[in-house]
Amino acid sequence: MSGDMREVTYRQALNEALAEELERDANVFLMGEEVAQYNGAYKVSQGLLDRFGPMRIIDTPISENGFAGMGVGAAMVGLRPIVEFMTFSFSLVAFDQVVNNATNMLTMSGGQFNIPITFRGPNGPAHQLGATHSHATECLYANFPGLKICTPATPRDAKGLLKTAIRDNNPVLVLESELLYSSKGMIEPADQELLIPLGEAELKREGSDVTIICYAQTVPLALAAAEALEEEEISAEVLDLRSIKPLDLHAILNSVAKTHRVVVAEQDRPYCGIGSEICYRIQKEIFDELDAPIARVSQEDVPMPYNERLEKAVLPSAEKIVAAVKKVCDA
Amino acid sequence: MSAPEQRDEVEMLALMLLIRRFEERASQQYQAQKIGGFCHLYIGQEAVVVGAIAATRDDDYLITAYRDHAHALARGTSANACMAELFGKVTGCSRGLGGSMHYFDKARHMYGGHAIVGAHVPLAAGIALASKYRNEDRVTLCFFGDGAINQGAFHEALNMAGVLKLPVIFICENNLFAMGTSVERSTSLKQIVDRAEGYDIPGFIADGMNFREVRDKLTEVVEAIRQNSHPAFVEIRTYRYRGHSMSDPASYRTKDQLEKYRLDDPITRLRAQLTREGKLSNEQFDVMDKHAKDTALASVTFAEKSEEPPIEELYNYTYAP
Numbered sequence: 001m002s003g004d005m006r007e008v009t010y011r012q013a014l015n016e017a018l019a020e021e022l023e024r025d026a027n028v029f030l031m032g033e034e035v036a037q038y039n040g041a042y043k044v045s046q047g048l049l050d051r052f053g054p055m056r057i058i059d060t061p062i063s064e065n066g067f068a069g070m071g072v073g074a075a076m077v078g079l080r081p082i083v084e085f086m087t088f089s090f091s092l093v094a095f096d097q098v099v100n101n102a103t104n105m106l107t108m109s110g111g112q113f114n115i116p117i118t119f120r121g122p123n124g125p126a127h128q129l130g131a132t133h134s135h136a137t138e139c140l141y142a143n144f145p146g147l148k149i150c151t152p153a154t155p156r157d158a159k160g161l162l163k164t165a166i167r168d169n170n171p172v173l174v175l176e177s178e179l180l181y182s183s184k185g186m187i188e189p190a191d192q193e194l195l196i197p198l199g200e201a202e203l204k205r206e207g208s209d210v211t212i213i214c215y216a217q218t219v220p221l222a223l224a225a226a227e228a229l230e231e232e233e234i235s236a237e238v239l240d241l242r243s244i245k246p247l248d249l250h251a252i253l254n255s256v257a258k259t260h261r262v263v264v265a266e267q268d269r270p271y272c273g274i275g276s277e278i279c280y281r282i283q284k285e286i287f288d289e290l291d292a293p294i295a296r297v298s299q300e301d302v303p304m305p306y307n308e309r310l311e312k313a314v315l316p317s318a319e320k321i322v323a324a325v326k327k328v329c330d331a
Numbered sequence: 332m333s334a335p336e337q338r339d340e341v342e343m344l345a346l347m348l349l350i351r352r353f354e355e356r357a358s359q360q361y362q363a364q365k366i367g368g369f370c371h372l373y374i375g376q377e378a379v380v381v382g383a384i385a386a387t388r389d390d391d392y393l394i395t396a397y398r399d400h401a402h403a404l405a406r407g408t409s410a411n412a413c414m415a416e417l418f419g420k421v422t423g424c425s426r427g428l429g430g431s432m433h434y435f436d437k438a439r440h441m442y443g444g445h446a447i448v449g450a451h452v453p454l455a456a457g458i459a460l461a462s463k464y465r466n467e468d469r470v471t472l473c474f475f476g477d478g479a480i481n482q483g484a485f486h487e488a489l490n491m492a493g494v495l496k497l498p499v500i501f502i503c504e505n506n507l508f509a510m511g512t513s514v515e516r517s518t519s520l521k522q523i524v525d526r527a528e529g530y531d532i533p534g535f536i537a538d539g540m541n542f543r544e545v546r547d548k549l550t551e552v553v554e555a556i557r558q559n560s561h562p563a564f565v566e567i568r569t570y571r572y573r574g575h576s577m578s579d580p581a582s583y584r585t586k587d588q589l590e591k592y593r594l595d596d597p598i599t600r601l602r603a604q605l606t607r608e609g610k611l612s613n614e615q616f617d618v619m620d621k622h623a624k625d626t627a628l629a630s631v632t633f634a635e636k637s638e639e640p641p642i643e644e645l646y647n648y649t650y651a652p
Contacts, residue, residue, distance in 0.1 A: 040426040066487025073457020107648045109435035110426025114651030
């Protein structure tokens with residue numbers, strides 16, 4: 001990193017990743033609802049149709065199961081499709097294609113057919129979209145062997161992870177975030193290749209009293225919480241998982257061995273959520289390092305209400321993380 | 332690359348016999364509990380896939396549902412590899428990891444073996460999209476049963492194939508029953524081919540008990556697609572002599588119906604046609620049939636003697652390198 005770093009939005013970073021990989025490999029194409037002529041429902045694919053043409057930037061009808069499957073079929077014969085879900089809430093309509101076809105194919109075929117496909121789009125609650133449009137799907141998909149899952153929280157991670165996902169020879173879910181599309185961050189110059197490996201967490205802030213494990217939308221919340229805690233002389237370390245699968249257990253254990261106290265801030269729901277698995281792994285590997293029970297901050301266990309005040313009550317927040325940290329530090 | 336006109340009818344008859352004898356042997360081995368899981372037999376429908384093979388090139392893509400043994404055999408996957416897959420052996424066409432419903436043979440462009448009804452129809456559209464993307468004249472043959480036409484994935488795929496003018500033939504093997512439910516009870520249409528009209532896709536009907544009719548109809552369709560990329564739909568009317576799967580006694584249909592189709596057997600018919608035309612003697616037929624039976628029997632020995640997939644390889648195929 002150098003003085004040449006520049007500031008871009010999360011949306012621009014994704015757009016750069018798409019354009020660079022489309023440029024680099026003629027087998028890469030983008031398909032989804034409104035990705036071409038409309039330039040993307042969230043403008044992530046802005047300008048790509050003009051640059052790469054209609055054979056590589058393909059508008060689909062509203063048929064998530066159909067076009068997800070079409071992507072898998074194209075991947076069977078060696079193309080590298082990027083399938084955009086307008087939101088991962090709609091990927092539930094395509095669940096069968098993602099799970100049964102993309103994910104099982106390599107095993108079912110005895111190793112003959114790998115599926116190099118990227119499924120990407122916003123995931124997790126946005127703002128008052130109600131129960132059907134607010135799903136955080138990472139915990140659902142994490143249960144399936146054969147899938148890789150990443151959850152970029154910054155523009156730099158968004159670009160680096162998406163590029164790596166496109167080059168991966170397996171189905172990869174890039175779970176973006178509507179709430180983060182306009183967020184800004186520093187990133188390498190455009191002419192510098194930026195690839196971030198899947199399965200590598202990153203310390204977004206160092207600290208010594210407690211580890212806040214987070215990903216995607218909970219990263220900015222955890223950073224805000226850490227800042228607030230500093231005023232109360234609690235030094236919080238913020239570990240951004242960046243990938244849900246593979247999970248960077250090594251980074252988790254290192255941080256916990258240093259701070260001995262843990263809060264998991266996740267954007268999904270508590271029951272069988274990502275935090276459940278992390279808590280299990282920590283106690284299994286380094287139980288003796290823990291000075292307090294692990295706390296979790298997640299959504300409340302209810303379908304998402306539309307009402308703004310209730311939605312806020314359901315979602316994780318910096319305040320909830322601060323409260324959880326204080327609890328584990330007092331224990 | 333073999334062109335369709337080079338496919339010899341006697342050879343095609345031999346292929347139908349191999350499929351028939353293989354399936355009979357599989358049925359016997361299933362009853363002897365050598366084969367696990369589900370096992371769906373194709374007996375009676377042989378002229379459909381063999382007719383399609385006769386109409387296409389070796390490099391055309393083929394994908395089908397779970398009644399898939401015949402489709403692999405027709406593509407040239409060995410009886411040994413097919414039987415070994417049923418036995419769950421590492422020498423199977425999917426290394427014993429797929430089973431009866433998940434046969435794959437990438438080298439022969441056999442793209443599975445798919446067991447969620449209708450879910451492979453979008454895959455076929457994607458394979459055809461790749462042909463168009465690469466500007467190849469390869470056609471995708473997508474086989475499915477009459478049960479698949481009521482799944483959402485089927486409709487979504489047909490619509491997109493229509494919009495994108497993809498070079499794919501949707502081949503409905505209408506054997507009159509989706510599991511135990513007859514077409515009249517499951518489908519709000521007078522005839523299945525009318526599904527195609529809803530997507531502005533040309534639709535055709537062929538008699539699936541008649542090899543020549545299937546071949547000739549598909550030859551016509553394939554040539555039109557090679558000239559000018561577009562999807563087509565062919566309803567091929569056929570019949571399975573056995574139940575939906577090995578565990579189904581098929582009590583939902585009459586003996587008379589079964590007998591009617593047995594009398595119209597596709598193998599008997601092609602044999603009679605060839606014999607009448609002086610292209611096949613009874614002796615030749617007997618030699619072919621014996622060869623098919625011997626091949627099927629030998630595949631059982633091969634499968635029995637083959638190794639199981641090693642436990643140490645359990646994690647080898649979850650992710651590609």
